[in-house]
Amino acid sequence: MNRRNFLHGTFLAAPLAAGTLPFLGRETLAQRTAAKTLKIIHNGNLASLDPIWTTAPPTKDYGFLVFDQLLAVDSKYAPHPQMAEGWTVEDDGKTYVLGLREGLKFHDNEPVRSADCIASIQRWGARDGFGQLMMKFMDTFEVVDDRKFKIKLKKPFALLPAALGKSNSSQCFIMPERMAKVDPMKQVTETIGSGPYRFLKEEFVSGAKAAWAKFDGYIPRKEPVDSISGGRTPAVDRIEWSFISDPSTAMAALQAGEQDYWDAPTLDLIQVLKGDPNIVVSARNPTGSYFMLQLNHAQPPFNNSKMRQALAMAIDQNDFLKSAVSDPSLIRPCYSYYGGDSPYAGEAGAEIVKVGKLNQAKIALKEAGYAGEKVVILGVMENPVLAAMAQVAEDVMRRMGMNVQLVAMDFATMAQRRTSREPTDKGGWSAFVTVWTGSDIVNPAVHQMLRAGGPTAWFGWPNDPEMEALRDQWANAAGLEEQKKFATALQVQAFKTLPYIPLGSLVQMVAYRKNLTGVFPCPVAAYWNIGKN
Amino acid sequence: MVGYTVRRLLIAVPVMGIIALIVFSLLYLTPGDPAMVLAGDQATPEQIAKIRTSLGLDQAPHVRFVTWLWQMVNGDLGTSIFSGEPVTHMIGQRLQPTFSLLMLSVLLSVSVGVPFGVAAAAQRGGWTDRALTFFTTFGLSLPSFIAGYAIAFVFATTLKWLPVQGFVPLSDGVQPWLRNLILPAVTLSLVYSAIIARVTRASMLEVLSEDYIRTARAKGVAPWRILFRHALKNAAVPVITIIGIGIATLIGSAVITENVFAIPGVGRLTVDAILHRDYPIIQGVVLMLSAAYVLVNVAVDLCYTLLDPRIRY
Numbered sequence: 139m140n141r142r143n144f145l146h147g148t149f150l151a152a153p154l155a156a157g158t159l160p161f162l163g164r165e166t167l168a169q170r171t172a173a174k175t176l177k178i179i180h181n182g183n184l185a186s187l188d189p190i191w192t193t194a195p196p197t198k199d200y201g202f203l204v205f206d207q208l209l210a211v212d213s214k215y216a217p218h219p220q221m222a223e224g225w226t227v228e229d230d231g232k233t234y235v236l237g238l239r240e241g242l243k244f245h246d247n248e249p250v251r252s253a254d255c256i257a258s259i260q261r262w263g264a265r266d267g268f269g270q271l272m273m274k275f276m277d278t279f280e281v282v283d284d285r286k287f288k289i290k291l292k293k294p295f296a297l298l299p300a301a302l303g304k305s306n307s308s309q310c311f312i313m314p315e316r317m318a319k320v321d322p323m324k325q326v327t328e329t330i331g332s333g334p335y336r337f338l339k340e341e342f343v344s345g346a347k348a349a350w351a352k353f354d355g356y357i358p359r360k361e362p363v364d365s366i367s368g369g370r371t372p373a374v375d376r377i378e379w380s381f382i383s384d385p386s387t388a389m390a391a392l393q394a395g396e397q398d399y400w401d402a403p404t405l406d407l408i409q410v411l412k413g414d415p416n417i418v419v420s421a422r423n424p425t426g427s428y429f430m431l432q433l434n435h436a437q438p439p440f441n442n443s444k445m446r447q448a449l450a451m452a453i454d455q456n457d458f459l460k461s462a463v464s465d466p467s468l469i470r471p472c473y474s475y476y477g478g479d480s481p482y483a484g485e486a487g488a489e490i491v492k493v494g495k496l497n498q499a500k501i502a503l504k505e506a507g508y509a510g511e512k513v514v515i516l517g518v519m520e521n522p523v524l525a526a527m528a529q530v531a532e533d534v535m536r537r538m539g540m541n542v543q544l545v546a547m548d549f550a551t552m553a554q555r556r557t558s559r560e561p562t563d564k565g566g567w568s569a570f571v572t573v574w575t576g577s578d579i580v581n582p583a584v585h586q587m588l589r590a591g592g593p594t595a596w597f598g599w600p601n602d603p604e605m606e607a608l609r610d611q612w613a614n615a616a617g618l619e620e621q622k623k624f625a626t627a628l629q630v631q632a633f634k635t636l637p638y639i640p641l642g643s644l645v646q647m648v649a650y651r652k653n654l655t656g657v658f659p660c661p662v663a664a665y666w667n668i669g670k671n
Numbered sequence: 672m673v674g675y676t677v678r679r680l681l682i683a684v685p686v687m688g689i690i691a692l693i694v695f696s697l698l699y700l701t702p703g704d705p706a707m708v709l710a711g712d713q714a715t716p717e718q719i720a721k722i723r724t725s726l727g728l729d730q731a732p733h734v735r736f737v738t739w740l741w742q743m744v745n746g747d748l749g750t751s752i753f754s755g756e757p758v759t760h761m762i763g764q765r766l767q768p769t770f771s772l773l774m775l776s777v778l779l780s781v782s783v784g785v786p787f788g789v790a791a792a793a794q795r796g797g798w799t800d801r802a803l804t805f806f807t808t809f810g811l812s813l814p815s816f817i818a819g820y821a822i823a824f825v826f827a828t829t830l831k832w833l834p835v836q837g838f839v840p841l842s843d844g845v846q847p848w849l850r851n852l853i854l855p856a857v858t859l860s861l862v863y864s865a866i867i868a869r870v871t872r873a874s875m876l877e878v879l880s881e882d883y884i885r886t887a888r889a890k891g892v893a894p895w896r897i898l899f900r901h902a903l904k905n906a907a908v909p910v911i912t913i914i915g916i917g918i919a920t921l922i923g924s925a926v927i928t929e930n931v932f933a934i935p936g937v938g939r940l941t942v943d944a945i946l947h948r949d950y951p952i953i954q955g956v957v958l959m960l961s962a963a964y965v966l967v968n969v970a971v972d973l974c975y976t977l978l979d980p981r982i983r984y
Contacts, residue, residue, distance in 0.1 A: 183943055185751075185754050186754060187754075323725055325755050343765070346764075346765075346939070380836075383930055386931075387823070390828045393828065396834055549708070550703035550708050550948045553708050554704035
């Protein structure tokens with residue numbers, strides 16, 4: 139070997155082989171541990187660590203790693219035992235007896251007891267919409283022993299298993315009794331659950347990173363995974379979330395192999411990611427995102443049902459969806475008040491939102507007596523999809539001949555302004571575009587925007603006693619067929635009242651490195667069962 | 672000088688008080704309700720009202736201000752509305768990334784800017800001077816978010832020499848710490864070193880035309896000695912001033928750079944807090960940065976006396 143070859147070999151070849159500069163060599167230890175660590179780019183900041191206290195999606199995703207549920211729904215929203223061994227119904231549907239699987243432990247190695255489950259159900263029932271509905275039927279809880287308890291109802295409530303096993307926020311996560319006894323209006327400070335991963339609180343930097351370690355004491359179910367039901371197996375030793383707010387950086391980090399999984403790639407980058415042979419882009423969430431034009435029923439002009447109907451006739455869902463994404467494979471028009479995978483999905487009564495004709499809408503608007511009342515649209519500009527749809531809404535209303543103003547703002551400002559029931563010239567509003575997941579609109583109990591109790595309804599305050607009566611009838615229905623009948627009737631009535639105008643849905647994509655295994659379809663961001671080669 | 676330093680620090684106290692009042696007033700006037708953001712879409716008005724009460728957001732503004740001021744006097748910046756963690760702890764977690772980035776950027780900027788400015792002044796009208804003009808125009812006109820993307824694309828995505836994003840604490844080793852900081856520091860330094868180079872050149876040109884420099888040349892003193900021993904020291908006062916003022920520019924640019932390179936620093940903490948209306952964090956961060964800026968200015972003033980014996984306080 140001569141001097142030149144020696145220098146070339148040591149100072150140039152080695153770093154080039156390592157793909158880096160000589161003085162900045164990568165750590166082999168990091169490479170070894172990387173194979174057991176699943177690195178996730180998570181959309182949104184994990185701020186609160188209490189999934190009952192807040193419905194913020196990152197907290198929900200945190201909850202699914204740390205906590206477990208008594209029951210869990212499958213891909214058809216049918217409930218199955220999760221922590222429970224099973225359940226039986228007694229006393230003509232007025233008593234549910236739930237037994238816990240043997241050997242369930244919390245992360246502090248304390249056993250999961252009936253008392254923990256009861257306290258957790260009570261705390262969840264004080265905050266969650268479906269939980270509150272369930273609590274209206276509630277009589278007493280009764281501890282049979284540490285692994286068995288009874289839920290006694292005042293009258294039958296066939297939806298109880300679906301409520302306990304629901305997949306949308308807030309889920310009925312089981313916490314130790316001391317945590318579950320904390321006032322539901324205050325955050326719990328502990329992070330002890332019985333789920334497949336332990337939260338590493340000492341490594342948590344809110345807004346930057348969060349980490350979990352596999353919980354060795356977790357006993358997964360034997361059944362295959364199906365949505366959030368079935369075996370939740372911790373397939374890696376460690377999970378790390380990074381909160382990368384810049385989409386270009388997130389994409390580059392995934393492509394460079396610094397991260398393994400991106401839970402919410404922006405729509406404009408999907409094509410680039412699809413072109414990378416090391417990246418898989420898939421629609422993991424079968425439910426998708428559902429967009430709605432929420433209307434203010436408390437103020438003119440949309441306090442007049444004829445005005446709402448006129449606007450509905452002008453709206454073509456394709457115009458809205460195409461404003462957000464050009465890829466037609468991601469667009470799914472939806473003429474239903476329920477998500478596409480809901481057992482109640484259907485187009486009954488939806489004729490008015492299928493018209494999509496501006497001239498017809500103009501005539502209807504004139505007949506409704508529109509006299510130039512100002513329409514204020516609240517436009518959330520930090521979300522490109524919501525911003526695009528708000529602009530389309532403004533355009534449609536303007537072409538209808540309405541006196542419309544689009545007010546640009548961030549989400550926090552909109553969240554405050556939408557609470558105002560004042561006229562538009564006193565800080566009120568007329569419409570805004572919002573988005574919910576399919577799980578959030580799967581049935582009348584969880585569907586906030588189908589509530590029509592006036593002042594007690596969601597922002598927009600639709601007031602339709604018939605809708606409320608149908609919701610109660612659905613809740614009291616004995617079986618699925620009867621539930622379907624009332625849910626459909628509720629939708630038909632909703633298309634008359636138009637609490638909001640459906641704008642269609644978009645497929646939600648995830649992107650991950652090809653060496654990941656076990657990625658399964660799921661309506662929530664669940665990271666159990668995902669391994670890494 | 673000790674008396675002067677103490678006086679300057681004492682003057683900073685009312686300055687900080689005024690800043691506190693302004694920040695509090697601005698936040699009070701800004702629309703947005705953290706209780707709404709925090710409660711989520713499913714919350715009822717009653718639940719939101721309860722959260723608002725539990726956070727003390729329903730209290731009168733002057734009561735909230737006095738409470739916050741009293742906490743601050745006692746060294747407590749309050750707790751985050753969202754995470755419930757103490758603001759001092761949250762800022763503490765973010766200080767190392769930001770401080771590392773700022774220090775490396777300052778070091779890089781001064782190392783590049785000052786020699787470049789001196790060389791350009793020494794060869795006025797020559798190729799070095801023209802190169803400086805190009806460099807400073809380029810550096811000053813390129814927004815840091817574009818520079819960041821371009822640099823990351825070349826050195827991280829394409830060449831794969833350095834990581835795209837993230838921060839590794841110094842405790843994990845100097846190499847990984849440096850690997851993650853090089854690209855953001857270079858991004859930040861582009862503007863800063865351009866400013867420093869330009870001011871150094873202008874200041875050096877002024878000093879180089881002084882009589883004592885002509886005398887030194889006439890006496891046959893070596894050119895490098897004239898430049899670095901006689902001229903640079905006397906030209907340093909404006910350069911030190913611009914380095915001090917530039918810290919504020921750096922802090923502003925760091926917000927963007929931290930975002931582009933996903934560095935969990937104070938800048939990102941601030942942006943997230945603003946978007947969520949997490950008032951205690953915003954107030955705490957602004958006060959901390961203001962205090963840092965005041966201290967930098969005091970340090971700059973003290974540096975003058977070291978460089979120019981004629982300056983006395």
